[in-house]
Amino acid sequence: MSNEAPIGFFDSGVGGTSIWKEVIQLLPNEKTIYLADSKNAPYGERPVEEIIALSKKNTDKLLEMGCKLIVVACNTATTNAIEYLRANYHLPFIGIEPALKPAALKSQTKVIGILATKGTLSSKLFHQTSELYSRDIKIVEVVGQGLVRLIERGEHNTFEMEILLRQLLKPMLEAHIDYLVLGCSHYPYLMPVLKKIFPPDVTIIDSGEAVARQTKKVLEENHLQNQGDKGPGHKLFSNVDPKVLGLLTNAALNNYEVSYLEF
Numbered sequence: 086m087s088n089e090a091p092i093g094f095f096d097s098g099v100g101g102t103s104i105w106k107e108v109i110q111l112l113p114n115e116k117t118i119y120l121a122d123s124k125n126a127p128y129g130e131r132p133v134e135e136i137i138a139l140s141k142k143n144t145d146k147l148l149e150m151g152c153k154l155i156v157v158a159c160n161t162a163t164t165n166a167i168e169y170l171r172a173n174y175h176l177p178f179i180g181i182e183p184a185l186k187p188a189a190l191k192s193q194t195k196v197i198g199i200l201a202t203k204g205t206l207s208s209k210l211f212h213q214t215s216e217l218y219s220r221d222i223k224i225v226e227v228v229g230q231g232l233v234r235l236i237e238r239g240e241h242n243t244f245e246m247e248i249l250l251r252q253l254l255k256p257m258l259e260a261h262i263d264y265l266v267l268g269c270s271h272y273p274y275l276m277p278v279l280k281k282i283f284p285p286d287v288t289i290i291d292s293g294e295a296v297a298r299q300t301k302k303v304l305e306e307n308h309l310q311n312q313g314d315k316g317p318g319h320k321l322f323s324n325v326d327p328k329v330l331g332l333l334t335n336a337a338l339n340n341y342e343v344s345y346l347e348f
Contacts, residue, residue, distance in 0.1 A: 086153045086176070089313045091116040091320075092300065093152030095143035098126035098237050099323070099330050100271025101158025104181060106334070107293035108156065108300050109319065114311045115304075118150050119158075120348060121323040121330050127233035128161040129202020129269070136204060140166035144174060146348045153309050156300060157181060160201060160269050160292075164208035177303050181292050182214060183268035188290060189218035192264050198225045198257035201268025202233070211268075225260045227253050233271050239329040241274040250278055258283070267291040274333065322346035 092115050094105050099121050109117060120143050122128075128136050140162045147155055156179045157163045157170070163180035170178050183205065188197045205211055206226050215224060230253070235246050257265065265287055267273060273291045283289070304310050319341045323330045330336075331343040 086309065088153070088309055089116070089311050090151050090153035091118045091318075093118050093120070093147030093150070093155040094158045095120040095122060095140070095147060095155070095162070096159040096270055097128035097139070097161065098123040098233065098271065099333050100233065100236060100269060100274065101156075102321075102330070102334050103273040103291065104156060104158040104270050104293050104296050107297040111297040111301055112304070114313070116311065116318045117320070118147060118152060119319070119321040120146060120346075121321065121327075122348070123237055123323050123325040123330075126237050127202060128159060129204035129229075129233065131204065133165050133204075133208075136162060136165040137169050140170060141173075142348065144170055148174070148176075152176075154179065154300070154304065154307075156296065158270050158296075161204035161208075164205050164210040168210075177307055177309075179296060179300050179303060181270060181296050183211065183266045184290050184292050184295065185214055185218050185224075185266055188264035188266050188288075189222045191288075192222060194261055194263040195221060196223045196225065196260050196262050197264040197266060198227065198254070198260070198262040199266040199268050200227050200229050200254070200272060203228045203230075205268050223260070225257050225262060227256060229253065229269060229272065232275070233269065236271045236274055237329065239332060242277050246275070247278050247281065250275065250282055254282060263287055265289045318342070320344075322348070324348055
């Protein structure tokens with residue numbers, strides 16, 4: 086595998102670009118290919134077998150496009166399918182899990198919240214992580230029903246979104262959480278609205294920086310860093326209208342290639 090090959094990313098839509106942004110910021114020499122499987126979003130409401138099949142489809146497409154490493158930029162796909170992917174493909178995979186550990190270790194109130202999809206919260210991997218860090222911590226779990234669909238339409242900072250979030254997050258406000266863990270890669274795009282809803286002493290955390298650091302580490306361990314002096318290239322594809330994908334990534338400003346692709 087060539088060191089100049091791109092890093093691949095996939096998500097059930099545009100949300101994983103929150104992870105992609107962290108990776109390209111930390112690794113400016115790397116080329117990337119991003120697949121937004123918006124046609125099948127959200128993964129969080131699908132059965133495990135279907136999530137695995139969709140993850141396999143995305144992986145096959147990224148391998149066809151010559152990727153050297155794949156970031157599963159989707160919590161639901163990671164918690165339900167990454168074990169299968171690692172067992173059946175011979176290249177490194179980076180997953181994304183809710184950042185429960187730092188929230189549980191730093192919480193002063195010993196009450197933390199996690200906002201995630203049904204597919205993530207019901208997964209075996211999430212339950213294992215939750216049991217590990219929740220011995221003396223109360224975790225208020227909320228399924229973000231309807232959030233991904235609004236974000237996929239570019240309606241992440243709207244009055245409708247604020248009303249929905251206030252309804253969903255009421256149990257967390259009543260429980261006086263001091264940490265909110267975002268358990269879906271779409272949800273960092275809700276940060277402006279979340280900061281309006283929660284008091285300033287609630288810390289909101291996601292996994293983006295940690296995933297970027299892990300990607301860098303795995304590239305180094307496998308001697309896959311791009312040492313070339315050619316500028317990086319970033320290609321982002323959506324299997325629906327790529328307009329929202331382009332807007333969220335500021336493609337017009339940064340000259341990223343954003344286009345439609347059937348996959």
